[in-house]
Amino acid sequence: MNKILEVRGLSKIYGPGCPQCLESTGPEVDTNLCPHCGSVVAIHDVSFDLFEGEILGVMGESGSGKSTVVKALYFDQAPSGGEAIFYDSDRQHDLFSLNAAQQRWLRNHRFGMVYQNPNLGLNFNISAGGNIAERLLMSDLMDYGAIRERAKALLARTEVLLSRVDDLPKNFSGGMQQRVQIAKALATRPPLLFLDEVTTGLDLSVQARILDLILEIQQELKTAMVVVTHDLGVIRLLAGRAIVMKYGRVIETGLTDQILEDPQHAYTQRLVASAL
Amino acid sequence: MNAMTHTTNAYNFGFLDEYAKKEVRRAVLKAIAIPGYQVPYASREMPMGRGFGTGGLQLTLSLIGPNEVVKVIDQGSDDSVNAVNLRQFIEMTCPGVSTTTKTAECTLVQSRHRIPELALTASQIIVLQVPYPDPLVVVEPSEDKRKTMHGEADYSRLLVKLYEDIVKFDEITISHRYPTRINGHYVIDPSPIPRWDVPKLNDSAALVLFGAGREKKIYAVPPHTRAEPLAFSDVPFRVEDFRDAAGRRRACARCGCTDSFLDEFVADSGSKTWQCSDSDWCDEQLLRTEHPQGELA
Numbered sequence: 001m002n003k004i005l006e007v008r009g010l011s012k013i014y015g016p017g018c019p020q021c022l023e024s025t026g027p028e029v030d031t032n033l034c035p036h037c038g039s040v041v042a043i044h045d046v047s048f049d050l051f052e053g054e055i056l057g058v059m060g061e062s063g064s065g066k067s068t069v070v071k072a073l074y075f076d077q078a079p080s081g082g083e084a085i086f087y088d089s090d091r092q093h094d095l096f097s098l099n100a101a102q103q104r105w106l107r108n109h110r111f112g113m114v115y116q117n118p119n120l121g122l123n124f125n126i127s128a129g130g131n132i133a134e135r136l137l138m139s140d141l142m143d144y145g146a147i148r149e150r151a152k153a154l155l156a157r158t159e160v161l162l163s164r165v166d167d168l169p170k171n172f173s174g175g176m177q178q179r180v181q182i183a184k185a186l187a188t189r190p191p192l193l194f195l196d197e198v199t200t201g202l203d204l205s206v207q208a209r210i211l212d213l214i215l216e217i218q219q220e221l222k223t224a225m226v227v228v229t230h231d232l233g234v235i236r237l238l239a240g241r242a243i244v245m246k247y248g249r250v251i252e253t254g255l256t257d258q259i260l261e262d263p264q265h266a267y268t269q270r271l272v273a274s275a276l
Numbered sequence: 277m278n279a280m281t282h283t284t285n286a287y288n289f290g291f292l293d294e295y296a297k298k299e300v301r302r303a304v305l306k307a308i309a310i311p312g313y314q315v316p317y318a319s320r321e322m323p324m325g326r327g328f329g330t331g332g333l334q335l336t337l338s339l340i341g342p343n344e345v346v347k348v349i350d351q352g353s354d355d356s357v358n359a360v361n362l363r364q365f366i367e368m369t370c371p372g373v374s375t376t377t378k379t380a381e382c383t384l385v386q387s388r389h390r391i392p393e394l395a396l397t398a399s400q401i402i403v404l405q406v407p408y409p410d411p412l413v414v415v416e417p418s419e420d421k422r423k424t425m426h427g428e429a430d431y432s433r434l435l436v437k438l439y440e441d442i443v444k445f446d447e448i449t450i451s452h453r454y455p456t457r458i459n460g461h462y463v464i465d466p467s468p469i470p471r472w473d474v475p476k477l478n479d480s481a482a483l484v485l486f487g488a489g490r491e492k493k494i495y496a497v498p499p500h501t502r503a504e505p506l507a508f509s510d511v512p513f514r515v516e517d518f519r520d521a522a523g524r525r526r527a528c529a530r531c532g533c534t535d536s537f538l539d540e541f542v543a544d545s546g547s548k549t550w551q552c553s554d555s556d557w558c559d560e561q562l563l564r565t566e567h568p569q570g571e572l573a
Contacts, residue, residue: 100424100428101427101428104428104430108432123433123436126436126440127440127443129439129443130436130439130440130443133435133436133439134432134433134435134436135432137432137435137436137439138430138432142435142508142509143508143509143510144439144442144508144509144510144511145510146510147439147508148443166443166444
């Protein structure tokens with residue numbers, strides 16, 4: 001299997017930071033707020049590998065830093081430290097040493113992101129088709145007919161009614177908005193997709209259909225994905241491997257089944273016990 | 277100051293002081309060096325309201341020399357209020373400068389919303405007055421972000437506007453201020469010229485300068501530079517065709533010209549007539565039909 005992403009020692013600190021920040025925060029001391037300088041250690045020393053076509057689950061309670069990990073990798077927020085290497089067929093990109101234009105190129109051409117809140121991923125002032133067109137135009141496709149066809153195919157694939165291609169996403173239901181977001185993220189057939197709490201806030205039947213869709217896409221396109229969620233059911237269904245985070249640190253990694261059936265860390269044990 | 281010798285009245289030659297002119301000229305040089313880039317400059321207060329062509333006027337007054345022949349037009353016409361007032365202001369503050377209404381004779385044209393029909397030559401400069409210099413303002417309110425987008429040539433959101441237009445109306449409905457890519461990178465707002473005039477920017481022999489007084493920006497399309505209106509590869513850019521219901525090209529009611537940009541006039545009775553928007557062009561055509569070639573001499 002080919003490695004697609006290698007993350008080493010990723011960290012993000014909000015605030016001035018001080019030498020005692022790292023030892024005064026974390027799961028052992030039960031906080032991510034440094035008592036000495038007031039900085040928030042959102043994530044520290046997060047390392048993982050991701051292989052082609054694999055789904056990696058990132059789970060943890062709210063505030064554990066799981067969203068910060070994908071936001072840093074998708075260049076939404078610059079990290080304070082660490083490195084990430086993206087293997088793009090025969091090329092390697094050291095993500096955090098690229099300039100803004102190169103980062104934007106990767107974002108538009110090789111990455112996809114689905115946010116929990118469709119407001120972040122979609123432009124509500126342009127039609128669903130326009131949203132997908134925007135991403136295709138970013139990747140330099142300049143043929144109107146081809147863009148239109150592609151947008152329709154993607155929306156059909158994500159089960160959005162074709163009669164609503166030219167409607168504004170703000171008139172869509174939450175589940176439909178999420179499917180448009182997935183279609184938009186997939187528009188350029190990215191080899192790497194980030195999913196940040198995609199099913200949170202949706203009702204169970206809609207959740208199930210979106211999870212099915214994600215699995216089908218992974219089977220079809222062999223897209224590697226990082227799935228962030230606090231929902232153990234989602235992790236169990238989607239992810240082959242998972243990491244568990246608490247107060248910005250990785251406390252457990254391993255195969256999903258292993259983590260869910262035989263959790264080692266006390267927090268994971270509580271998490272699994274409370275969910276079942 | 278060398279140019280102080282031109283001073284014949286209470287004001288400096290060209291109204292602006294020499295430092296102000298120098299700054300505008302520096303901005304012009306930078307604008308020419310980076311085709312399509314909006315160069316910020318300290319737009320001076322002029323004795324007229326912002327939005328009445330102060331940007332264009334500052335460019336004109338900074339570029340004008342004692343032997344200049346200036347033409348001022350407003351929507352193609354030399355006789356409309358804006359053009360007449362600006363021309364009188366230039367005559368008043370630039371003693372020795374002559375003005376003309378003939379496109380062929382001028383060395384400097386200041387224009388609002390039109391480029392003359394007669395092709396400009398390498399010895400001429402055209403200055404266009406610009407109300408809104410940034411084409412991205414419709415998709416991004418933050419100037420900071422717009423600067424980044426320009427720097428990275430990130431115009432996908434502008435293209436989405438065109439896409440939405442085609443979806444709704446089957447064609448691009450931008451009638452004026454058509455976003456145009458200069459030299460393969462920066463997209464400019466070419467001021468409110470009609471689509472008809474956009475192809476004239478491409479590979480133009482004359483230097484085209486844009487001045488936005490209120491927005492404090494100067495930009496340029498240098499001579500013989502590529503200017504490509506944004507479009508899709510399968511939905512090309514097209515100019516106004518002026519066809520009537522029967523598909524015939526309308527002609528100017530005054531001179532009969534069928535290859536100029538036409539203005540529509542509605543009479544009190546409700547009937548419509550079409551006439552050349554460029555008044556100098558119309559006069560020339562009329563002269564040519566009254567005195568066919570050869571008779572003039």
